[in-house]
Amino acid sequence: xxxxxxxxxxxxxxxxxxxxxxxxxxxxxxxxxxxxxxxxxxxxxxxxxxxxxxxxxxxxxxxxxxxxxxxxxxxxxxxxxxxxxxxxxxxxxxxxxxxxxxxxxxxxxxxxxxxxxxxxxxxxxxxxxxxxxxxxxxxxxxxxxxxxxxxxxxxxxxxxxxxxxxxxxxxxxxxxxxxxxxxxxxxxxxxxxxxxxxxxxxxxxxxxxxxxxxxxx
Amino acid sequence: xxxxxxxxxxxxxxxxxxxxxxxxxxxxxxxxxxxxxxxxxxxxxxxxxxxxxxxxxxxxxxxxxxxxxxxxxxxxxxxxxxxxxxxxxxxxxxxxxxxxxxxxxxxxxxxxxxxxxxxxxxxxxxxxxxxxxxxxxxxxxxxxxxxxxxxxxxxxxxxxxxxxxxxxxxxxxxxxxxxxxxxxxxxxxxxxxxxxxxxxxxxxxxxxxxxxxxxxxxxxxxxxxxxxxxxxxxxxxxxxxxxxxxxxxxxxxxxxxxxxxxxxxxxxxxxxxxxxxxxxxxxxxxxxxxxxxxxxxxxxxxxxxxxxxxxxxxxxxxxxxxxxxxxxxxxxxxxxxxxxxxxxxxxxxxxxxxxxxxxxxxxxxxxxxxxxxxxxxxxxxxxxxxxxxxxxxxxxxxxxxxxxxxxxxxxxxxxxxxxxxxxxxxxxxxxxxxxxxxxxxxxxxxxxxxxxxxxxxxxxxxxxxxxxxxxxxxxxxxxxxxxxxxxxxxxxxxxxxxxxxxxxxxxxxxxxxxxxxxxxxxxxxxxxxxxxxxxxxxxxxxxxxxxxxxxxxxxxxxxxxxxxxxxxxxxxxxxxxxxxxxxxxxxxxxxxxxxxxxxxxxxxxxxxxxxxx
Numbered sequence: 001x002x003x004x005x006x007x008x009x010x011x012x013x014x015x016x017x018x019x020x021x022x023x024x025x026x027x028x029x030x031x032x033x034x035x036x037x038x039x040x041x042x043x044x045x046x047x048x049x050x051x052x053x054x055x056x057x058x059x060x061x062x063x064x065x066x067x068x069x070x071x072x073x074x075x076x077x078x079x080x081x082x083x084x085x086x087x088x089x090x091x092x093x094x095x096x097x098x099x100x101x102x103x104x105x106x107x108x109x110x111x112x113x114x115x116x117x118x119x120x121x122x123x124x125x126x127x128x129x130x131x132x133x134x135x136x137x138x139x140x141x142x143x144x145x146x147x148x149x150x151x152x153x154x155x156x157x158x159x160x161x162x163x164x165x166x167x168x169x170x171x172x173x174x175x176x177x178x179x180x181x182x183x184x185x186x187x188x189x190x191x192x193x194x195x196x197x198x199x200x201x202x203x204x205x206x207x208x209x210x211x212x213x214x215x216x217x
Numbered sequence: 218x219x220x221x222x223x224x225x226x227x228x229x230x231x232x233x234x235x236x237x238x239x240x241x242x243x244x245x246x247x248x249x250x251x252x253x254x255x256x257x258x259x260x261x262x263x264x265x266x267x268x269x270x271x272x273x274x275x276x277x278x279x280x281x282x283x284x285x286x287x288x289x290x291x292x293x294x295x296x297x298x299x300x301x302x303x304x305x306x307x308x309x310x311x312x313x314x315x316x317x318x319x320x321x322x323x324x325x326x327x328x329x330x331x332x333x334x335x336x337x338x339x340x341x342x343x344x345x346x347x348x349x350x351x352x353x354x355x356x357x358x359x360x361x362x363x364x365x366x367x368x369x370x371x372x373x374x375x376x377x378x379x380x381x382x383x384x385x386x387x388x389x390x391x392x393x394x395x396x397x398x399x400x401x402x403x404x405x406x407x408x409x410x411x412x413x414x415x416x417x418x419x420x421x422x423x424x425x426x427x428x429x430x431x432x433x434x435x436x437x438x439x440x441x442x443x444x445x446x447x448x449x450x451x452x453x454x455x456x457x458x459x460x461x462x463x464x465x466x467x468x469x470x471x472x473x474x475x476x477x478x479x480x481x482x483x484x485x486x487x488x489x490x491x492x493x494x495x496x497x498x499x500x501x502x503x504x505x506x507x508x509x510x511x512x513x514x515x516x517x518x519x520x521x522x523x524x525x526x527x528x529x530x531x532x533x534x535x536x537x538x539x540x541x542x543x544x545x546x547x548x549x550x551x552x553x554x555x556x557x558x559x560x561x562x563x564x565x566x567x568x569x570x571x572x573x574x575x576x577x578x579x580x581x582x583x584x585x586x587x588x589x590x591x592x593x594x595x596x597x598x599x600x601x602x603x604x605x606x607x608x609x610x611x612x613x614x615x616x617x618x619x620x621x622x623x624x625x626x627x628x629x630x631x632x633x634x635x636x637x638x639x640x641x642x643x644x645x646x647x648x649x650x651x652x653x654x655x656x657x658x659x660x661x662x663x664x665x666x667x668x669x670x671x672x673x674x675x676x677x678x679x680x681x682x683x684x685x686x687x688x689x690x691x692x693x694x695x696x697x698x699x700x701x702x703x704x705x706x707x708x709x710x711x712x713x714x715x716x717x718x719x720x721x722x723x724x725x726x727x728x729x730x731x732x733x734x735x736x737x738x739x740x741x742x743x744x745x746x747x748x749x750x751x752x753x754x755x756x757x758x759x760x761x762x763x764x765x766x767x768x769x770x771x772x773x774x775x776x777x778x779x780x781x782x783x784x785x786x787x788x789x790x791x792x793x794x795x796x797x798x799x800x801x802x803x804x805x806x807x808x809x810x811x812x813x814x815x816x817x818x819x820x821x822x823x824x825x826x827x828x829x830x
Contacts, residue, residue, distance in 0.1 A: 015233035016469040024469060027521040057228045085521060087239055118221060204228045 001072045004098045004107075005079075010059045010209075011089035018053035021063075024090065025050075029067055031085040032078055037068040051104050051213070052178060055187055060210035064104055108213040109179045112159065113186045115172040116207040119199075123162045123170045126197055130156050135192035137185065152192065155184050178213070186210075218306070218314045226300040234470045235263035236297065238289070238311030241467040242519060244280045248313040252284040253392045253399075256310060256320035256357070260335035261328075261746070263291040267466065268473040270480070270528065271326060271363065275384055278460045285392055288312040288320070290343070292335045295743070295750075301342065308343035317343025321395060322358045324388070325376070327365035330723040331716065331746035336361075337375060337738040347735070349377050349422060354404050360391070366419075367450075367497050368676040368783035371723050373421035374731035378409060381786055382417045382450035383483070385460055390415065413444060417451030424785065426728055432769050434727060434780040447787035454824055456483060456502035463515035467522070476524035476557070477516035479509050481541075485530035486811045486825070489587070490598045490802055491626065493675040494530055496795075497788045499818065501534075501825040506541050513545060517554065524555045532558045533570070534812075536829075542573050568612040582613060585624040589639025595805040596631055598798075606643065610650050619661025621647050627694045628672040628686035628717075630802065637697050640667055644707045668710040669698065671717035675724055676783040677790060679798035682775040685721045687767075688714045715753040719745070721771045722760070727782035730770075732763040791819030 009021065016024070026046060029036055038044040047068035054060055079092050086092070117123065133153045138145050155177035162170050172193075176184040186208050194201050227233035238245075248254065257275060259266030266272060272289070279287035288310035293301060301308070307316040317323065323345065325336055337347050340359070346352045349359065361372060362380035369379040380387050391412060398408050413420040423444055427435040439446070453459050465477060484501035485494065513525050525545060529535065545556055556574040561584070571582070586606060587599045594601060610621065625640050647665040671691050674680045686694070691714035702709050723730060736759035737745075744750040760766070775781065777796060794817065801808060808816055815826060 012237040012239055013469075015227050015237050017232075017234070020234060020469045020471075023471075027467070030523065031521040056233065057224075085241070087241060089239070204225050207224065 002066060002068045002098050002100050002102075003073075003075065003078070003095050004102070004104075005065050005067065005092055006094040007063050007065070007086075007090060007092040008061045009054070009063055009090045010061070013087060013089040014054075014057055014059035017056055018050075021054075021090075022048075022050055024086075025065055028082050028085045032081040034073045034078055035070045037070050049104060051108075052183060054210065055185060055208075058186060058208045058210060062210060062212045064107075064213065066098070066102075066104060068100070105180050107215060109177065109216045110175050110214050111178045111186075112173065112175050112211040112214065113189075114209045114211055115174070115186070115190050116165075116209070117162075117170045117172065117190075117201060118168055118205045118207075119170070119201045120168055121199060121201065123199070124164055126162055128158055128161045128172065128193065128197070130158060133189075133192050133196055135184075135188040137188050152184055152189070155182050156189060173211075175214075218309060222304055222306065223314070226297070226304060226306065229300060230297045231294060232263075232470060234468075235291070235294065236311070237469075238314075240469060241521075242464050243289075243312060243466050244276075244286075245312045246280065246286040248286065248315055248319075251286045253286070253322070253396050254315075254320045255279050255285060255287045255388075255392060256290055256317055256323045257287050258290040258317075258323055258325045258336075258339055260292050260325060260332040260339060261744075262294055263468070264470065264472040266291045267468045269326065269328070270462075270478050271384065273465050273478075274460060274462055275324070275388055276466070277462060277464055278385055278389060279392065281460075282389060282392075284396060285389075286312075288315065290317060290339065292332075292339055292744070293342070298338070298342065298743075308339055318345050318357060320357050321399070322360060322392065325359070325361040325363075327361050327363040327372070329746055330365060330371075330720045331751070333372065333723065333734050334738045334742040334745055336372070337735065338743050340375070341738075348374055350374075352377070352405065356405075358395070358405065358408060362387075364494060364497060365724075367493070367786050367788060368724065368726070369419055369421060369786065370728045370782040371726035371730040371734060373728050374735070376421070377405070378412055379419040379421070379448075380417060381419055381448050383452045386451045386453055387415065387417050391418070410441075413441075416449060419448040419786065421728075428729075433776075434782065436780070437785055445787075447785060449787045450497070450789060452498075453483070453502065456480075456504050457508055461508070461512055461515075463512060464519045465516055465522075467520045474526065475522065476526050477513055477520060477522045478526045478528050479512045479516070480504065481509065481527050481529040481532060481535040481538075483529075484825070486534065487531055487600070488598050488798075488808050488811065488816070490596070490679045490798055491587075491629070491672060491675070493678050496677045496790050496818075498530065499788075499790060500820050500823045501812075503535065503828070506537055506544060509541060510544055510548070514548070517549075523553055524557060525549075526557045526559060528559060532561060538570055542570055546573060568609055568616070571613075572616055581620040581622060582618050583622040583624065584609070586643060587624065587626055588629060588636060589625060589641070589643055590636040591639075592805050593629060593632065593636040593639065595807050596802045597626075597629060598802070598807050600807055600810070603643075603646075607646065607650060610647055614651055614654070615658070617660055619651070619663045620666075621664075622666040622668060623647075625667065625669045626672045627669045627698070627711075628691050628714075630672075630680055630683045632694075634697065637694055638701070640669065640698055641701045641707075643667075644702070645704075648704070648706055664706050664708060666708040666710060667698070667702075669695070670712040671714045673717050673721040673724055676781070677786075677788050677795070679795045679802060681725070681781065681795065682777060682799065684774045685718065685771040686714075687772055688718055691717070713748065713751075716745070716748075716751055718767065718771055719751075719753070719756045722756075722767060725770055725775075725782065729763065729765060733759045733765060736760075736762050789820050794818045 037047045049066045051064040130153045139148045157175045160173040162172050276287050279285050359377045361376045362384050366379045409420045412418050423440045425438045429435045482503040484498045588594045644665050644667045651663045674683045695711045740755045742755050
């Protein structure tokens with residue numbers, strides 16, 4: 001029986017890496033009484049697959065993994081037991097059966113992100129748009145790393161422009177592509193915005209939170 | 218702590234999960250409403266400290282007491298330290314994120330000489346006065362324990378009191394005393410005075426040291442008559458009646474070991490003459506199978522780990538090892554739990570047990586002959602013969618192992634060229650044994666790694682009086698071995714002699730060495746156990762600036778009748794015994810394992826002899 005599981009990872013747990021998250025989720029699944037299926041072969045591994053990695057330091061209300069069990073299981077009981085093992089900041093909120101050839105990467109096309117920007121600069125006046133939005137990103141080319149610049153205006157959409165929430169705190173909400181063709185890193189996106197509007201704000205002064213994964217197919 | 222500032226720095230450092238805490242089974246108590254606040258400090262990075270069993274024991278033991286709390290501190294990695302200093306953030310605990318100087322008692326564990334600069338750095342980062350003499354009644358008490366506390370003197374300027382022996386016997390008692398005295402007329406002096414009356418507690422400021430003109434120690438003078446002339450170590454007498462470690466903190470990030478750990482026994486009867494642990498942890502006290510089984514069961518279910526490590530100084534010496542392994546395998550047959558046994562000996566018992574536990578992965582295995590020639594193994598009393606070595610390898614190869622790693626020491630007392638040649642020889646023997654078999658039996662890709670570390674004379678061993686080789690001598694020995702190896706299947710690794718010489722300088726240091734550690738810290742030394750940070754020149758400068766010399770500590774033969782800096786500690790092993798062992802080593806005479814007959818090491822009412830008879 002194959003299960004798709006939605007979970008959140010917030011608070012300080014946003015500072016654990018993708019690999020650490022995988023370890024945690026594997027230990028969690030193993031802690032339940034339900035037997036996970038293993039791959040065949042010389043070095044068997046549990047049949048679990050995970051959504052695209054979240055950049056270190058980004059929190060999320062919507063993450064996903066798939067897990068295959070040997071037998072049919074009681075889904076509600078599985079979720080309860082898994083949540084007992086998980087820390088407070090990581091919790092499963094939904095799980096359902098899927099057919100064995102459904103893959104995570106095809107199920108979603110976009111991520112919604114909330115950017116919380118801390119700065120003394122007054123951002124109130126700026127009317128953000130994504131026209132000709134350029135980002136710089138690292139690309140590995142034959143062992144060498146190079147920086148390439150690309151226009152991502154087609155891959156992103158501002159859902160709610162910069163809004164002031166307190167004296168030195170602003171919020172921006174955007175939808176970034178996360179499909180089999182294109183994955184936009186939220187850090188690159190916000191850096192691109194800062195560059196476009198010539199805002200001297202450090203990326204370290206931005207708190208990024210993933211709100212949801214959606215499909216526009 | 219300011220959350221925004223905290224998160225901002227975490228976004229800028231490597232492996233921020235080192236600093237967040239919140240791991241499974243960690244305990245966060247109400248800080249302001251708990252009477253005694255104990256800060257456990259491990260002077261190395263998170264991943265190293267979290268693999269330390271002693272910390273887990275003290276953590277759960279202390280937090281088990283309703284009126285006490287224990288929170289963890291590790292040395293921040295250099296990127297984190299720089300950010301913290303930039304942003305004026307003090308060293309904070311992983312649990313309540315409280316600053317080090319807000320705690321009542323700071324406990325440091327002394328595992329390794331090369332972590333001493335980190336100790337000063339952590340105190341400094343935590344806003345605590347580095348020098349004991351500068352601390353006031355409002356400051357925390359700084360205590361230290363662990364194996365290196367057996368020579369406390371190099372740290373006596375910085376540590377208020379040392380715990381000598383096994384912490385689980387003393388720690389809670391000490392915290393209780395603190396609670397009892399922590400009232401309106403509390404003073405540090407009063408606390409230290411009362412503590413010094415407890416067994417296993419050494420308060421260095423209550424003793425004065427006089428030196429002779431030739432720089433050796435003239436005398437120790439105690440300030441109060443009731444103080445002991447030598448501070449006796451304290452240990453758990455009945456190892457079946459200790460705190461049950463049923464729980465472990467489960468880190469999010471990869472640490473050195475991620476597995477459940479249960480000690481089989483404490484102490485070791487092998488009597489290797491270079492090994493401090495073999496002397497200071499005596500006598501041997503075993504735990505019975507039932508208790509071990511219960512502890513592993515609880516740990517596995519509380520952590521979700523799928524590996525059990527059975528730990529001790531020499532695991533095959535556990536009398537019921539076969540039975541225990543059978544029980545554990547039987548219990549865990551369904552859940553793919555692995556069992557691992559560190560510290561295996563080169564003999565047949567080991568291979569029998571290994572056959573049982575290493576069902577799946579048969580890649581590398583590590584053995585420690587320690588010396589290459591029989592003569593040298595007799596000198597250091599590492600009782601393995603070449604025949605045993607051959608038999609062990611044969612059966613390992615037969616079982617499918619193909620990668621062998623061998624540990625040796627160079628720079629041992631009375632070493633000659635032929636002893637070094639013996640190291641290469643054992644590598645060649647391994648290769649021959651692997652390939653001199655019928656073709657159809659040869660499986661896997663063979664390699665043998667010869668790894669040498671440099672001998673460091675340690676307190677409370679028969680070699681405590683011996684001269685340590687100089688860097689040049691050690692370097693020459695390394696080349697001597699290296700030049701003989703021209704075979705891709707035989708790999709040679711060696712430790713940097715410079716680190717070993719500094720380690721040797723501190724290991725047998727007296728109180729004056731404290732100034733050297735302070736100088737080195739001031740010159741920027743930290744993480745000296747990490748090759749990427751260790752800077753030999755810094756240490757040379759630190760030593761020169763304090764007017765001391767390698768000659769007086771490392772590179773001379775100490776006199777049998779001179780007062781040793783660590784003589785202030787009584788490990789219950791007699792000096793006469795160590796002298797007799799030294800004499801025997803000169804003539805390459807071995808001493809039998811004391812399970813086969815008491816060797817009169819000086820321990821009175823030896824628990825092992827009561828139980829094993």
